[in-house]
Amino acid sequence: MVTQSSLLTPHYFPPGPAGHPLLGVMRDFQRDPLGYLSQLVGQYGDLVRYRFLPGWYGYIVSHPDHVKYVLQDNNRNYSKQVHPMKFLQLLVGEGLLTSEGEFWRQQRRLAQPAFHRQRLAALGEMMTGTTQAMLDRWQTVEGRPLDVDREMMRLTLRVAARALFDVDVSDAAARVGRAFTEASEYYAAHYVNPLSRTLVHLPTRPHRRFKAAVRTLDQVVQGIIQERRRSGEDRGDLLSMLLLARDADTGQGMSDRQVRDEVMTLLLAGHETTSNALTWTWYLLDRHPEAAEKLRAELAAVLGGRAPAMDDLPHLPTTRLVLEETLRLYPPAWGLMRLSEAADQIGGYDLPARTYVVISPYLTHRHPAFWPDPERFDPERFTPEQIAGRPRYAYIPFGGGPRQCIGNTFAMVEAQLVLATVAQLYRLRLVPGR
Numbered sequence: 001m002v003t004q005s006s007l008l009t010p011h012y013f014p015p016g017p018a019g020h021p022l023l024g025v026m027r028d029f030q031r032d033p034l035g036y037l038s039q040l041v042g043q044y045g046d047l048v049r050y051r052f053l054p055g056w057y058g059y060i061v062s063h064p065d066h067v068k069y070v071l072q073d074n075n076r077n078y079s080k081q082v083h084p085m086k087f088l089q090l091l092v093g094e095g096l097l098t099s100e101g102e103f104w105r106q107q108r109r110l111a112q113p114a115f116h117r118q119r120l121a122a123l124g125e126m127m128t129g130t131t132q133a134m135l136d137r138w139q140t141v142e143g144r145p146l147d148v149d150r151e152m153m154r155l156t157l158r159v160a161a162r163a164l165f166d167v168d169v170s171d172a173a174a175r176v177g178r179a180f181t182e183a184s185e186y187y188a189a190h191y192v193n194p195l196s197r198t199l200v201h202l203p204t205r206p207h208r209r210f211k212a213a214v215r216t217l218d219q220v221v222q223g224i225i226q227e228r229r230r231s232g233e234d235r236g237d238l239l240s241m242l243l244l245a246r247d248a249d250t251g252q253g254m255s256d257r258q259v260r261d262e263v264m265t266l267l268l269a270g271h272e273t274t275s276n277a278l279t280w281t282w283y284l285l286d287r288h289p290e291a292a293e294k295l296r297a298e299l300a301a302v303l304g305g306r307a308p309a310m311d312d313l314p315h316l317p318t319t320r321l322v323l324e325e326t327l328r329l330y331p332p333a334w335g336l337m338r339l340s341e342a343a344d345q346i347g348g349y350d351l352p353a354r355t356y357v358v359i360s361p362y363l364t365h366r367h368p369a370f371w372p373d374p375e376r377f378d379p380e381r382f383t384p385e386q387i388a389g390r391p392r393y394a395y396i397p398f399g400g401g402p403r404q405c406i407g408n409t410f411a412m413v414e415a416q417l418v419l420a421t422v423a424q425l426y427r428l429r430l431v432p433g434r
């Protein structure tokens, strides 16, 4: 499409819908964000330009080359100053996920060592132990249906809290889990609305409940921080790293508020995503008995009934393939957003400054040029030979570039250990009709 925005400079914009004259396509996004994204990409292709509201445009970027360009090659031009992120700040403040620039860089440098593989090695036992405790509890409910989604949420929340802050949230887990669920549901229902940050102050029930959930989480997190400040102990975990960090020039440490934002960010980012990945894995294994059988055979041959350890993971390739394929079909972070700071070009098209850019792992993972028969569950897509035949950015469950997920190895190790521990003993079946 060619449009003439000034008499001298023709602009080449990608195709896409203008929507309603006054409301653009905002309401279509609000109704069903992922469904609408899928529809637009199916209809218009690799690059779509939509009119969100009058004067407010967004691009959907699906081709791996273009994804790489935004997340990696020219990442400095693409900030996270988008309204869903500002809205998320109501919950997680200025943590790693939502901050920008030099402040983000400093926090990332500080947190990175806590996620090194060697450090994770020390956590394997805790991860399987926590899973085993969940299975012990399952013994008592045998025969009755389990809410697997809730079980996985509780499990991954406990693991994140113990790994990052050496805190056992068992007592508080149900309360914290509920508060996170409430806050997340509120977020999911409101993040498309550009006025969400203002609307939250309306004294209606959903807004009040959201604020109450944030207060609950704040109390728990402040408790964790105060307890550690009091003890002054260096336990070598992430919380100690945050509390002991000093600015090289000023010698200043982080304020309680800063530490609180990071703790909240890591608790949120570190449990819900992994939990969703596991829940979808159980669903897919139930739908695909041949894959479930192959997985069980591998676990029986390698582990023979004992609990898995970190050292076993290289010998459990099927466990990893199943998870990778689940993350392809149902990436928990299914939409990433950026804002172009300056005008740019993508794929030969013009992209003005201050344009929203949407990257959807869910859609890129179904791009027919890179994923034959994309809806089919096929863990073999992740054998080393198959991976070598695809561009890196065709598979982005953890994003890419400098803002790539800091917890990706943590998540994969945890998910593999949980899957191996549970699948050895249990076969989870979907309740008919669900």
Ligand code: HEM
Residues within 6 Å of the ligand: 096, 097, 098, 108, 160, 265, 266, 269, 270, 271, 273, 274, 277, 331, 332, 333, 336, 337, 396, 397, 398, 399, 400, 402, 403, 404, 405, 406, 407, 408, 410, 411
């Ligand atoms: C299957 C599990 C997970 C998935 C699918 C996932 C996905 C992602 C994605 C896609 C991003 C990039 C967002 C963007 O570019 O806009 C991200 C960022 C992030 N994730 Fe994860 N994540 C997972 C697990 C974890 C875990 C276990 C932790 C921490 C323990 C974590 C902490 C973070 C943080 C702090 C960021 C922000 C990084 C930064 O901007 O520097 N995530 N995650």
